[in-house]
Amino acid sequence: MNRIRVLLADDQHLVRGALAALLSLEPDIEVVAEVGRGDEVVPAALRTRPEVAVLDVEMPGLDGLAAAAALTRELPGCRVLIVTTFGRAGYLRRAMEAGSYGFLVKDAPAERLADAVRRVAAGLRVVDPELAAATLAAGASPLTARERDVLVAARDGSSAAEIAQRLFLSEGTVRNYLSSAISKTGTRNRMEAVRVAEENGWL
Amino acid sequence: MNRIRVLLADDQHLVRGALAALLSLEPDIEVVAEVGRGDEVVPAALRTRPEVAVLDVEMPGLDGLAAAAALTRELPGCRVLIVTTFGRAGYLRRAMEAGSYGFLVKDAPAERLADAVRRVAAGLRVVDPELAAATLAAGASPLTARERDVLVAARDGSSAAEIAQRLFLSEGTVRNYLSSAISKTGTRNRMEAVRVAEENGWL
DNA sequence: AACTGGCCGTGACGTCTGTCATGACGGGCC
DNA sequence: GGCCCGTCATGACAGACGTCACGGCCAGTT
Structure with a gap:
């Protein structure tokens, strides 16, 4: 055998x-x-x-x-x-x-x-x-591609301005994406949003 | 043997x-x-x-x-x-x-x-x-016991007010400890401070 | 006794964050 | 063609955050 x-x-x-x-x-x-x-x-x-x-x-x-x-x-x-x-x-x-x-x-x-x-x-x-x-x-990830990108970039503690620069976006847009990611994850700030998204394997 | x-x-x-x-x-x-x-x-x-x-x-x-x-x-x-x-x-x-x-x-x-x-x-x-x-x-951890406590409490994304409540401190005191922890870790916000302290095994 | 350092608090300041309304553009779908 | 959705942007606002100056208290040095 x-x-x-x-x-x-x-x-x-x-x-x-x-x-x-x-x-x-x-x-x-x-x-x-x-x-x-x-x-x-x-x-x-x-x-x-x-x-x-x-x-x-x-x-x-x-x-x-x-x-x-x-x-x-x-x-x-x-x-x-x-x-x-x-x-x-x-x-x-x-x-x-x-x-x-x-x-x-x-x-x-x-x-x-x-x-x-x-x-x-x-x-x-x-x-x-x-x-x-x-x-x-x-269920599947509720995040859009960009929301995910922004969360990934926020993982290390970067400010909105730094994330914006890295992703070639305006600072306001970054804040908007973070805001929607926060609401979709049911959290209250970017740190919790990152944590929840990581725990669910969404990043 | x-x-x-x-x-x-x-x-x-x-x-x-x-x-x-x-x-x-x-x-x-x-x-x-x-x-x-x-x-x-x-x-x-x-x-x-x-x-x-x-x-x-x-x-x-x-x-x-x-x-x-x-x-x-x-x-x-x-x-x-x-x-x-x-x-x-x-x-x-x-x-x-x-x-x-x-x-x-x-x-x-x-x-x-x-x-x-x-x-x-x-x-x-x-x-x-x-x-x-x-x-x-x-070298050894530069953090005092309380700075460490506050960083640990901040790990999950809690706000200063929540940390204060959990540790029986005033919100201002929590912000002060966070500020000194941030300066000692050479970072620019609590998220980076938590990350650096974790990487060095200070928590 | 004077000094240092950690602990805890207050008040004030400017900046960053999170939210909301609003709009433009494109792609897919019925 | 309308419609929804994702992408990107702006402006405005309240609240949270980070910093600083300042004070009081206590324990341990020197």
């Missing part, structure tokens, strides 16, 4: 190695590649031809969701399992839109990882049911 | 299990306890008598640094190795003040973990030299 070939992507070297050790304990699983950046996923996959790619969301270069989209486009035979620290509703949504087969939160029991890999390899979907419910409840 | 007894604490179950798998690959290391909360560290250690405790910083109940302090007080024979996602200067400082023997960042190479455990077990100190330099450069 052939072992399941797995590619592993996580920016934290220690965690990546540990996950590899965990998966390698399983007799029917083989880790054929390990990468630490999102933009290394596709090249490594083309080289090693894994059946399953286990991707973290937070990675330098390219995030795991974008890497998932690129991978399913370039190598449709390889199925994606997203593994992430944050059970954010928007992440799951984007992961599914990117053609992923599974979505696992990092505080799931350790035994579940190998299980998830097997199911994904078999073409089954793996999703934490609780998280799926939260995603449906949260 | 006796194997090194290790206690493992990390709130992310999957990561914890993976680290356990990684350490268990070493013939001279034995994981005798796994916990997911900071306040479970001491009880588990008293039960299982490990020689080394590998603690994550971010944990519910009690953070890893506080757990380290409690552990070295209750069970001085057990040495602490802090393992964390964030290489923040203030973390290292607090870890050392709590009596830890080692400090490892999670994107260190996987091989280094077992090595660090062995060194710590032998009574040697293990610190990323680059991080140590950054800590010395950054």
Whole structure:
């Protein structure tokens, strides 16, 4: 019986190695590649031809969701399992839109990882049911593209004037977008709006 | 030869299990306890008598640094190795003040973990030299206790009035503390001040 | 005893923020 | 063709924010 070939992507070297050790304990699983950046996923996959790619969301270069989209486009035979620290509703949504087969939160029991890999390899979907419910409840992002841009630019504490300069907008326009983002997130200032939007994976 | 007894604490179950798998690959290391909360560290250690405790910083109940302090007080024979996602200067400082023997960042190479455990077990100190330099450069927190409190309260986007109410202060006093925290962090508003203080581990 | 530094407060000042009304332009939709 | 919606802008306003000067209180130095 052939072992399941797995590619592993996580920016934290220690965690990546540990996950590899965990998966390698399983007799029917083989880790054929390990990468630490999102933009290394596709090249490594083309080289090693894994059946399953286990991707973290937070990675330098390219995030795991974008890497998932690129991978399913370039190598449709390889199925994606997203593994992430944050059970954010928007992440799951984007992961599914990117053609992923599974979505696992990092505080799931350790035994579940190998299980998830097997199911994904078999073409089954793996999703934490609780998280799926939260995603449906949260719905899609209510923000427009520009409102999102402005919130992203506001994340580091920039003033409206600085954001305006960076996005080539007038200061008043920036304030307008911030205002509508604040009302859509049901918050009372930009700081809360950024926090809520981040927690929902809207940024 | 006796194997090194290790206690493992990390709130992310999957990561914890993976680290356990990684350490268990070493013939001279034995994981005798796994916990997911900071306040479970001491009880588990008293039960299982490990020689080394590998603690994550971010944990519910009690953070890893506080757990380290409690552990070295209750069970001085057990040495602490802090393992964390964030290489923040203030973390290292607090870890050392709590009596830890080692400090490892999670994107260190996987091989280094077992090595660090062995060194710590032998009574040697293990610190990323680059991080140590950054800590010395950054120095101790310039914030007073109250400035810190106010910044913590401001983290979620609360207004000055709300912070004042929560901390039983006048609104003007809150603005004064925020102002001095802003000037000490070299920033230009509370949002940047919170960000900088967080990055340096001052909160 | 004088000094320093943290804590807490007040009042005043100018600037930044958040909101609202209003308008122009373009693209999609029935 | 109208209609809605997203984009971009302006002007005005109240309220929040950040700064400064100033005071009183207490604990610990020197």
